[in-house]
Amino acid sequence: MDCDCSVCGNGQSNAILxxxxxxxxxxxxxxxxxxxxxxxxxxxxxxxCLKTPGETCQVASDVLVKTVHFMKSLPAFQQLPPKDxxxxxxxxxxxxxxxxxxxxxxxxxxxxxxxxxxxKRILLNGRETPSSDPEQPTLAGVQTLKAxxxxxxxxxxxxxxxxxxxxxxxxxxxxxxxxxxxxIEGLQYEAQHALKEVLVPLxxxxxxxxxxxxxxxxxxxxxxxxxxxxxxxxxxxxQADLQDLLIEMLFTR
Numbered sequence: 702m703d704c705d706c707s708v709c710g711n712g713q714s715n716a717i718l719x720x721x722x723x724x725x726x727x728x729x730x731x732x733x734x735x736x737x738x739x740x741x742x743x744x745x746x747x748x749x750c751l752k753t754p755g756e757t758c759q760v761a762s763d764v765l766v767k768t769v770h771f772m773k774s775l776p777a778f779q780q781l782p783p784k785d786x787x788x789x790x791x792x793x794x795x796x797x798x799x800x801x802x803x804x805x806x807x808x809x810x811x812x813x814x815x816x817x818x819x820x821k822r823i824l825l826n827g828r829e830t831p832s833s834d835p836e837q838p839t840l841a842g843v844q845t846l847k848a849x850x851x852x853x854x855x856x857x858x859x860x861x862x863x864x865x866x867x868x869x870x871x872x873x874x875x876x877x878x879x880x881x882x883x884x885i886e887g888l889q890y891e892a893q894h895a896l897k898e899v900l901v902p903l904x905x906x907x908x909x910x911x912x913x914x915x916x917x918x919x920x921x922x923x924x925x926x927x928x929x930x931x932x933x934x935x936x937x938x939x940q941a942d943l944q945d946l947l948i949e950m951l952f953t954r
Contacts, residue, residue, distance in 0.1 A: 746839055746840070746841065747813060747814075747839065747840045748813070748814040748837040748838065748839055748840075749811040749812060749813060749814055749838055749839065749840050749843055750811060750812065750813075750814045750815075750838065750932070750936075751809060751810075751811055751932065751933075751936070752809075752810040752811060752812050753809075753810070754936045757807075757809045757933070758933060758934065758936050758937045760805075760807055761798075761802075761807070761933035761934065762934070762937065764798060764801040764802055764805060764807065765794075765798055765801075765934075765947075766950070767801060768794065768797045768798050768801050769790075769794075769947065769950045769951055771797070771864075771867060772789075772790065772797070772871060772951070773951065775868070775871070777872075777888050778871065778872075781881055781884070781885070782880050782881060783952070784878075784880065785879050785880055785881050785885070786951065787948065787951070788876050788877075788878055788879060789871055789872070789873065789876060789879075789885075790947060790948070790951055791944065791947075792873060792876045793870050793871050793873060794926070794947055795921075795924065795925070795926040795929050796870050796918075796921035796922070796924075797867055797870055797871065798929060799846070799849060799850070799921055799924060799929070800853070800863060800866065800867055800870070800921070802850060803849075803850050803853035803854065803858075803863075804858070804860075804863045806854065807850075811838070811840070811843050811932075814837060814838075836925075836927050836928075836931065837931060838928050838931050838932040842924070842925070842928045842932075843928075843932065845923055845924060846924050846928065848920075849917075849920045849921065849923070849924060852917045852920060853917060856910075856913065856914060856917060858914070859899075859903060861899045861903075862896065862899060862900070862903070862914065865892050865893075865895045865896035865899060866892075866896055866914060866918060868888070868889070868891075868892030868895070868896075869889055869892045869893050869896065869915075869918070870918065870921070871892075872885045872886075872888035872889040872892060873885070873889065874886035874889060896911065896914070897911050930943050
């Protein structure tokens with residue numbers, strides 16, 4: 702793929718010009734300073750999409766349904782005020798979904814997004830605004846997501862470990878506007894304690910496993926909900942708001 706960024710374009714021409722101007726000016730006694738090459742990040746900024754959207758989006762939809770069902774199945778979650786349930790859902794659906802991908806060992810591949818047609822460029826010229834044009838998945842974002850999944854796969858968590866870890870993610874007392882924040886803080890502590898306790902019979906000699914699990918879970922925050930939405934669900938839901946669909950799933954009995 703051709704690169705037209707300032708680093709690749711201007712950097713190369715500047716290096717050529719530097720070499721031409723500096724010819725014959727240096728003497729053997731003068732030190733030779735080489736120009737430090739600049740790194741081009743265009744490759745990671747490339748927009749990408751799923752190679753097999755039909756198959757992968759179906760698997761992703763199944764994971765999302767199971768994610769919301771898991772939240773609804775928790776008696777403690779059902780005891781919370783509806784507004785707190787909604788706030789927790791909006792805060793944790795993306796990291797919970799990623800944990801679901803990891804638990805089901807979902808693998809996917811991406812390729813470059815097709816360029817917009819000439820007709821679309823003409824029709825939309827000057828009409829697109831940052832608010833109307835959603836952020837497209839980038840290669841860098843997908844690589845971050847895959848790296849996160851590989852870290853969880855390397856831990857080889859059991860179903861119980863995944864369940865209690867999801868509990869620590871759901872019950873986050875730091876979400877703004879919670880009415881039952883103290884109760885939620887207690888639930889998070891219970892989930893963390895249960896996770897730590899389940900490690901004793903499963904991995905009695907691995908004393909650092911609990912810390913490694915929490916450290917790996919912290920990488921979930923590096924993946925934006927918009928990346929998840931645009932990569933896995935935009936091909937299915939079109940212009941619909943995924944948040945509205947999640948709310949409907951949560952409160953439908």
